[in-house]
Structure formats: C-alpha cells, structure tokens
Amino acid sequence: MIEIKNLVKTFKDGDVVTPVLRGIDFTLKNGEFVVIMGRSGSGKSTFLYQMSLLDEPTSGQIIIEGHDAKDMKPEEKILFRLQKCGYVFQDYALLPELTALENVVLPSLMQSINAKKAYATAKESLAKVGLSHRLRNIPSHLSGGEQQRVSVARAIAHKPKILFADEPTANLDNESSKAIIDIFRELHKEGQTIIMVTHEEQYARMAQKIIKIDDGKIISVTKNM
Amino acid sequence: MFSKLALNAKIGFFLAWRQIRHSSFWTTGLIVFVMVLTFLNLVVVSGILVGLIEGSIAAWHKQYTGDIIVSTLLNKEYIENSPNIVTLIKTLPEVEQISARFNKGVTLEANYQTRKENEKPNIASAQLIGINPVEEDKLTGLSSHILAGSYLNQSDYDKVLVGYFLLKQYIPVDSPGFSALENVDVGTKIRIKINDVAREVTVKGILKSKVDNVSMGVYMVDSEAKNLIGRDDGNAAQIAVNLKDGIDPLVVKSALVLAGVDKVAKVQTYVDAQPQFLKDIIKTFATLGNFLSSIGLVVASITIFIVIFINALTRRKFIGILKGIGINGQAIEMSYIFQSMFYAFLGSAIGLLVVYFLLVPLFVAHPIDFPFSDGILVAPLGETLVRVALLVISTIIAGYIPARMIVRKNTLDSILGRN
Numbered sequence: 059m060i061e062i063k064n065l066v067k068t069f070k071d072g073d074v075v076t077p078v079l080r081g082i083d084f085t086l087k088n089g090e091f092v093v094i095m096g097r098s099g100s101g102k103s104t105f106l107y108q109m110s111l112l113d114e115p116t117s118g119q120i121i122i123e124g125h126d127a128k129d130m131k132p133e134e135k136i137l138f139r140l141q142k143c144g145y146v147f148q149d150y151a152l153l154p155e156l157t158a159l160e161n162v163v164l165p166s167l168m169q170s171i172n173a174k175k176a177y178a179t180a181k182e183s184l185a186k187v188g189l190s191h192r193l194r195n196i197p198s199h200l201s202g203g204e205q206q207r208v209s210v211a212r213a214i215a216h217k218p219k220i221l222f223a224d225e226p227t228a229n230l231d232n233e234s235s236k237a238i239i240d241i242f243r244e245l246h247k248e249g250q251t252i253i254m255v256t257h258e259e260q261y262a263r264m265a266q267k268i269i270k271i272d273d274g275k276i277i278s279v280t281k282n283m
Numbered sequence: 284m285f286s287k288l289a290l291n292a293k294i295g296f297f298l299a300w301r302q303i304r305h306s307s308f309w310t311t312g313l314i315v316f317v318m319v320l321t322f323l324n325l326v327v328v329s330g331i332l333v334g335l336i337e338g339s340i341a342a343w344h345k346q347y348t349g350d351i352i353v354s355t356l357l358n359k360e361y362i363e364n365s366p367n368i369v370t371l372i373k374t375l376p377e378v379e380q381i382s383a384r385f386n387k388g389v390t391l392e393a394n395y396q397t398r399k400e401n402e403k404p405n406i407a408s409a410q411l412i413g414i415n416p417v418e419e420d421k422l423t424g425l426s427s428h429i430l431a432g433s434y435l436n437q438s439d440y441d442k443v444l445v446g447y448f449l450l451k452q453y454i455p456v457d458s459p460g461f462s463a464l465e466n467v468d469v470g471t472k473i474r475i476k477i478n479d480v481a482r483e484v485t486v487k488g489i490l491k492s493k494v495d496n497v498s499m500g501v502y503m504v505d506s507e508a509k510n511l512i513g514r515d516d517g518n519a520a521q522i523a524v525n526l527k528d529g530i531d532p533l534v535v536k537s538a539l540v541l542a543g544v545d546k547v548a549k550v551q552t553y554v555d556a557q558p559q560f561l562k563d564i565i566k567t568f569a570t571l572g573n574f575l576s577s578i579g580l581v582v583a584s585i586t587i588f589i590v591i592f593i594n595a596l597t598r599r600k601f602i603g604i605l606k607g608i609g610i611n612g613q614a615i616e617m618s619y620i621f622q623s624m625f626y627a628f629l630g631s632a633i634g635l636l637v638v639y640f641l642l643v644p645l646f647v648a649h650p651i652d653f654p655f656s657d658g659i660l661v662a663p664l665g666e667t668l669v670r671v672a673l674l675v676i677s678t679i680i681a682g683y684i685p686a687r688m689i690v691r692k693n694t695l696d697s698i699l700g701r702n
Contacts, residue, residue: 107695112694112695112698113694113695133611133612136609136612137609137611139607139608139609140608141609145607147604147698151608151698153298153301153604153605154305155301155302155305156301160301164608164610165608167293167294167297168290168294168609168610168611168614170290212608213608
C-alpha cells in the first residue's frame with residue numbers, strides 16, 4: 059500500500075543544511091497498525107508528513123496506493139489526501155467556527171457526497187467516538203479529549219484507506235489518551251490501516267509493528283504479538 | 284469543470300458563512316461601516332457635485348424658461364407676429380400656462396436728484412422685463428422670490444421689482460464692468476433709461492433667485508413696459524410655456540416648428556435652452572465626481588485587502604489544515620471571496636437605504652443653499668447600481684488576492700506555523 063525507497067529530507071536555511079531523514083526504506087501493508095517512535099527531533103513526524111503527502115521529500119521514492127508521489131501534481135495530492143487519507147493531528151486541528159458535526163462532514167461534502175448521506179455518515183462517525191451528544195458544539199466548548207475524538211471522527215468519516223496520526227495523545231490526559239487508542243484499536247480490528255507517531259511506549263505496544271527512528275534512520279522494527 | 288467550480292463555490296460558501304457567523308460583531312460592524320462610507324463616497328460625492336448643477340438647471344427650468352421657451356432670433360429685438368403665436372400656443376391642448384415677456388436692455392439710475400455734478404452717477408445696467416404679473420407668477424412662481432417689499436399687481440403703473448444682484452446692499456461687489464445701485468431699497472425712486480427716454484419708477488419689491496436672469500432683471504407690468512420701450516405692436520421678446528404633467532416638451536416643440544414658429548423665433552425646450560456653461564460644468568463635475576469616487580474605491584479595495592490579508596494570515600494554520608484534509612485551494616479562496624462579497628453587499632445595501640430613504644428625501648426637503656443653486660442629491664438608480672457593481676467587483680478582487688497569497692503557501696508550513 060505504501061512503499062518508500064531511500065527517502066531523504068533536508069531543511070535548508072541559507073547556507074545551513076540540516077538532514078532530517080537520511081535514506082529510509084519502508085513498506086506499509088493494507089490493514090497494518092504501525093507506530094513510529096523516536097526521541098524528539100529524530101525525524102518521526104517529518105517521516106509521517108512525507109509519507110502522507112503533506113510535504114515533499116528532498117529525494118527518494120514514495121509509492122502510495124500505486125501512485126508515485128513524484129508524478130502527482132499539488133492538486134492531485136490534495137485530491138488524493140481527500141479521498142484516501144485521514145489525518146489526526148497532535149493539536150486536533152479543528153476549525154474553530156465549525157461545530158463538531160460540521161468539522162466531520164466537511165471532507166465528505168468536498169467529495170460531492172450527497173449532503174444528507176454525508177451528514178448521516180458524519181453522525182455515525184461521531185457516534186463511533188462517543189460524541190453523539192456533542193454534534194452542535196464548537197471546538198472551544200469541548201474538552202481536549204473530546205476535540206481529539208472529533209478529529210478522529212473527521213479522519214475516518216469518509217472511510218479513508220490510511221489513517222495518519224501525529225502524536226494524537228500528546229496533549230491529552232491518560233483517560234482521554236486511552237480512549238483515543240481504544241478507538242484506534244477498534245478501527246484496526248475493522249481493517250483500517252493506521253500509522254501513528256507517538257513517543258509513549260504504553261500506546262505503542264497496542265500496534266502491530268513499532269518502527270524506531272533515530273537521527274533520520276530506522277534503527278529497529280519490532281513486531282508485537 | 285463547471286461542476287468542480289460549483290462544488291468549490293458550495294464549500295467556499297459553507298466555510299465563509301460559518302466564519303462570518305462566528306466573527307466578532309464589532310469587527311464585522313467596522314468593516315461594513317467602512318463599506319457604507321465607501322458606498323456613500325461613491326454615490327453622494329458625485330451626486331452632490333452633479334446635483335449642484337442639476338439644482339441650477341431645475342431653477343432655470345422652473346423659474347425662468349418653463350418647459351418651452353420661444354425667444355427672439357439672433358439680432359432681432361422681438362418675435363414677429365407674437366400675438367398670433369401666443370394665440371396659437373394657447374390653443375394647444377398640452378399647454379398649461381403661458382407668459383409673454385417684453386424685454387429690453389436698460390440703464391437704471393438712483394439718487395439722481397441729490398447727485399452733484401462732479402459725482403459719479405449711481406447707475407446699473409439691467410434687463411427690463413415686462414410681464415403680466417398673474418401669468419408670470421403662475422408660470423414661474425415669481426412672487427415667491429420676493430426678498431423685500433411686495434409683488435406687482437396688473438394695475439401697478441410706475442412700480443418695478445428689482446433683482447437683488449442690482450443692489451449694492453445685497454451684492455457689495457465693485458468690479459470693472461459691473462455696477463450696482465447704491466442706497467436703493469423698497470420705496471426708493473429710480474430712473475429707467477432707454478436711449479433718450481427716461482421714466483421714474485418706484486421700487487415695489489426686491490427679487491432674489493438662484494437664476495441670474497431673474498436676480499439681474501427689472502420687472503414691470505407688461506402694458507407699462509411696452510409703452511416705455513415703444514412696443515405698440517404687442518410683439519414680445521420671450522414666450523415661456525408650461526405644459527401639463529407628463530407631456531414631453533419635444534412634442535410641443537415639434538408642433539410649433541410644424542406651424543412655422545421657428546421661422547420667426549427660436550423654439551427651445553428647457554433642455555435646449557440650458558446655458559452651454561451649465562452643460563459643460565455638469566460634464567466637468569461628473570468627471571470630478573468620478574475621480575473622487577475612484578479614490579474612494581481604491582481606499583475601499585485597500586481596506587478590504589488589508590482586512591482579508593490579516594484575516595487569512597491569522598487563519599493560515601486553519602487554511603493549512605483545510606488543505607491538509609483535502610479541501611481544494613479554490614474552495615478556500617472562494618470562502619474569502621464570499622466574505623468580501625458579504626461585506627460589499629451589506630455595505631451597499633445599507634448605503635442604498637441611507638441614500639434613497641434618508642439623504643435624497645433630506646436634500647429634496649432641505650436643498651444645500653449654494654449661491655447659484657439649491658443643491659440636491661442626484662442619484663439615478665441605474666448609475667447607483669453600476670457603482671454597487673464596481674464596489675463589489677473591486678472588493679472581490681481585493682479579497683481574492685490576499686486569500687490566494689496565503690492559500691498558495693506550503694500546506695505543512697501553514698499547519699506548523701513555519702515561515
């Protein structure tokens with residue numbers, strides 16, 4: 059489903075060149091739940107951004123769902139992200155003026171899905187994350203945990219092929235974090251492909267595979283039983 | 284292509300409406316207030332400039348020419364066969380009122396009884412206008428322009444009305460080529476001189492009008508004026524005609540031309556008779572008004588540009604998120620276009636209400652008292668709607684450019700707040 063070959067990413071600031079990813083090879087199969095771990099600055103989030111087509115690598119190849127990212131125009135990448143990907147960000151990334159339901163329904167509306175059907179699906183997604191009673195609330199009227207659950211609902215509402223999550227529990231208390239991870243586990247059981255960045259061992263253990271990154275390179279791949 | 288555009292517009296509207304709904308009341312109010320002021324600047328500045336002259340033209344029409352004016356041909360002192368022309372005009376069913384005038388250039392002199400030989404004579408040049416006071420009043424409302432004293436009666440033998448421009452007490456101007464009478468008021472005896480003929484008359488009233496021909500004229504009952512200027516044949520110099528409501532002056536003009544009146548007189552509608560300088564000033568003022576309006580338009584565009592730019596800049600992270608989750612850049616740009624349109628339409632709508640339900644009636648009830656006209660606000664709906672369209676278009680452009688600038692930035696940089 060995702061095949062990455064010799065992925066390199068460097069940042070340039072004037073004459074200063076900072077290598078962040080130094081030639082990563084990686085394959086993600088359908089239905090896998092993979093966690094990327096590493097200390098701060100190791101390049102784990104940068105890796106996720108390249109993989110999820112949110113950023114352009116300096117060199118290397120990313121083949122996602124049979125498409126070579128290099129051949130995709132920016133508009134095609136946006137469309138691809140809309141149709142095939144779901145995103146959960148560390149800081150929830152909800153639109154403040156939209157209600158929980160509107161935040162969740164937006165990607166479906168952008169896909170020209172019939173409004174009635176889109177709203178019904180969005181409600182189902184919110185029900186799945188236990189927020190049926192918060193449909194009309196705007197993000198500022200929700201707790202951090204609830205906001206992250208809305209974010210998850212938004213990411214899964216349009217049934218993406220891959221769910222990308224960047225430190226989804228970093229800003230949450232234990233109870234909320236556990237709730238999010240439980241949702242991910244349920245989704246995985248239903249066959250959802252998930253790739254998640256985290257630095258918390260306890261949640262990493264829930265995944266099928268743990269990839270450890272350090273200094274821009276994969277240093278270990280561990281399979282959980 | 285069209286369905287993609289429609290989808291982006293739908294999503295853009297979805298986002299714009301929610302952003303407007305959740306924006307600060309005071310911020311939205313301030314932006315709309317700026318748009319209202321811009322709209323007023325667009326419509327009212329040029330409207331008053333044009334209205335200034337329109338007021339003058341309206342005064343010229345109502346207070347002097349009437350709807351049709353028949354006057355002497357060039358180098359002629361009177362209209363030949365005037366009595367028959369007057370009779371002809373009176374037979375036309377479209378005609379409401381008619382007033383024949385007997386005009387002649389005269390010299391007025393005051394204080395001639397007390398003047399010493401070495402003193403400069405107290406004189407002024409003027410146009411003597413002989414009128415039937417009742418008919419003239421019905422046609423032009425002349426009696427309503429009496430500043431002091433009283434209006435003429437048909438039986439007034441040696442009484443005149445003097446325009447206030449001819450009296451120094453009202454117009455203390457002393458310039459070459461223009462002289463006004465000193466120490467003349469209601470009841471003062473003055474002398475009217477035509478060539479070697481002089482007649483002593485008493486000032487019965489003083490006229491004040493925004494029409495120079497009235498304010499610089501000396502009005503006398505027609506029978507006395509005819510005697511004074513030696514016009515025994517009854518030939519008038521001007522025949523002013525008012526038509527019934529809704530009658531097109533061109534129709535009556537054509538009828539008079541068809542009857543051959545144009546062979547002995549100039550037949551003009553009130554529009555034809557407008558002095559050329561007024562027509563020129565209208566064009567100049569319209570250009571000036573458009574220039575000033577253009578500045579207003581640029582200022583409004585810059586205001587919207589800044590507002591949308593700051594808005595988009597502060598929301599850069601959310602724009603990045605939208606792009607990140609797959610929302611098309613065009614849909615995001617459209618959301619800002621819709622917001623700009625909202626401000627422009629709301630500002631224009633309030634502006635339209637202010638113009639048509641407040642300012643226009645206000646200026647009609649209380650015209651601006653300019654020296655040469657009663658200034659009104661001219662705001663034809665068609666032209667106003669064109670200005671609304673201009674405002675909306677410039678606002679859309681001003682809203683689109685900054686939105687596009689922000690939307691084009693790297694998605695991840697926007698999400699992470701990186702430069």
